[in-house]
Amino acid sequence: MQRRHFLKNTMATGAIALAASSGLLVPGSVLAAWNKKAFDAKDVQSALKGAIGTELTEATDKIKIKAPQIAENGAVVPITISSTLSNVKSITILSEKNGTPLIAKFNLKGKSEAFISTRIKMGKTSNIIAVCESGGKFYSARKEVKVTIGGCGG
Amino acid sequence: MAKKSSIKIRAKAKNGVVTVKALISHKMETGLRKDKKTGKVIPAHFIEEVVCEHNGAPVLEAEWGVAISKNPYLSFKFKGGKAGDTVKLSWKDNTGKSDSLETKVK
Numbered sequence: 400m401q402r403r404h405f406l407k408n409t410m411a412t413g414a415i416a417l418a419a420s421s422g423l424l425v426p427g428s429v430l431a432a433w434n435k436k437a438f439d440a441k442d443v444q445s446a447l448k449g450a451i452g453t454e455l456t457e458a459t460d461k462i463k464i465k466a467p468q469i470a471e472n473g474a475v476v477p478i479t480i481s482s483t484l485s486n487v488k489s490i491t492i493l494s495e496k497n498g499t500p501l502i503a504k505f506n507l508k509g510k511s512e513a514f515i516s517t518r519i520k521m522g523k524t525s526n527i528i529a530v531c532e533s534g535g536k537f538y539s540a541r542k543e544v545k546v547t548i549g550g551c552g553g
Numbered sequence: 554m555a556k557k558s559s560i561k562i563r564a565k566a567k568n569g570v571v572t573v574k575a576l577i578s579h580k581m582e583t584g585l586r587k588d589k590k591t592g593k594v595i596p597a598h599f600i601e602e603v604v605c606e607h608n609g610a611p612v613l614e615a616e617w618g619v620a621i622s623k624n625p626y627l628s629f630k631f632k633g634g635k636a637g638d639t640v641k642l643s644w645k646d647n648t649g650k651s652d653s654l655e656t657k658v659k
Contacts (some may be wrong), residue, residue: 433601433647438618475622494620498585502620505629508611512570516628520583520620 403518419447433472438501439552443493446501450491456530456539459484463487464529464542479516486534487513491532521546557653562621564640571634571658573605575627583619600625601649606641616648634658 404432437449447454465479480490492502497520505515513531521527526541563573577600584597597619604614612631634640636658643653 434616438616460659477626479628497620499618499620501618505643506614506615506616507629508613510631510633511608511612512632514628514630516626518622518626520622 402418413474416547421453421478427507434504435529437504440501443495443500443501446493447491447530450501450504451489451530451532451537455541456537459538462529462531462538462540464527466542466544468543469547471480471483471547473521473548475518476521476544476546477516477518478527480514480529480531481514482531482533482538484513484531488532489500491530492517492519493528493530494519494521494525495528497522500528554604558654559652560641560642560644562566562636562639562654562656564656564658566634566636566638566658569635570600571607571628571638572630572638573628573640573642575605577603577625577644579623579625579646579653580620581621581623581625585619585626596642597647601647603627603642603644604645605629606639607631608638609641619639 411547416536434449437446440446440449440460444454460485466476470476480492487507489504489506493500494502502519521544524545526543528539530537530539559578560575564571564573578629579600580598582595582598586595588595599619602628603617604611605616613629639655640656641653641655643651645651
């Protein structure tokens with residue numbers, strides 16, 4: 400498996416190099432290779448472990464998840480995560496019952512505020528988990544969203 | 554540029570805080586759906602990373618999975634920006650395709 404990943408990554412990097420040399424600017428050089436293991440994980444624990452290096456998070460009320468109580472269309476669920484924690488370094492979003500729970504990780508650099516708004520897909524009714532990294536610790540909050548039509552597969 | 558950019562981006566400054574709103578046109582295929590006619594699985598095709606820079610310095614680096622909706626929307630805020638600064642957004646997908654767009658803070 401490891402070797403296969405290696406090959407795949409090398410090929411992808413090659414493509415980036417090609418794009419870069421043809422004058423396109425790509426973010427590839429800024430980030431390390433895409434975290435395939437975490438995004439492929441089938442349960443919340445291993446997804447968390449892959450994304451942030453630990454599965455232990457402290458529940459807090461300082462993270463606010465704004466999401467609809469009932470989402471009619473699971474393919475497009477608007478969510479907003481904000482936090483009053485100081486110095487938030489990253490925000491990770493998971494949907495507990497998706498086939499692969501990890502949705503996205505946002506790394507905030509220096510001046511960014513703890514605020515992210517986006518739209519996600521949800522397979523079925525599930526908790527949304529938001530994890531914020533602050534001062535070397537991980538804090539989490541969750542909120543249930545009811546989904547009437549799933550957005551994965553279909 | 555002959556082709557229209559896949560990115561639409563707006564950045565607005567208010568009291569030193571810049572709010573960036575962006576829309577990317579991308580199909581974000583999960584790799585789980587099947588083509589109804591042929592019954593074959595449609596291969597995954599989605600954005601893996603998004604980077605946003607303010608005056609050339611990164612302010613946000615995002616890693617995305619397939620569970621970000623089709624034609625992704627993203628909004629975030631950062632401090633220390635003012636009107637006239639540049640904000641640049643770039644993305645790269647799992648097939649190596651990429652795009653970027655620069656705008657001025659209003």
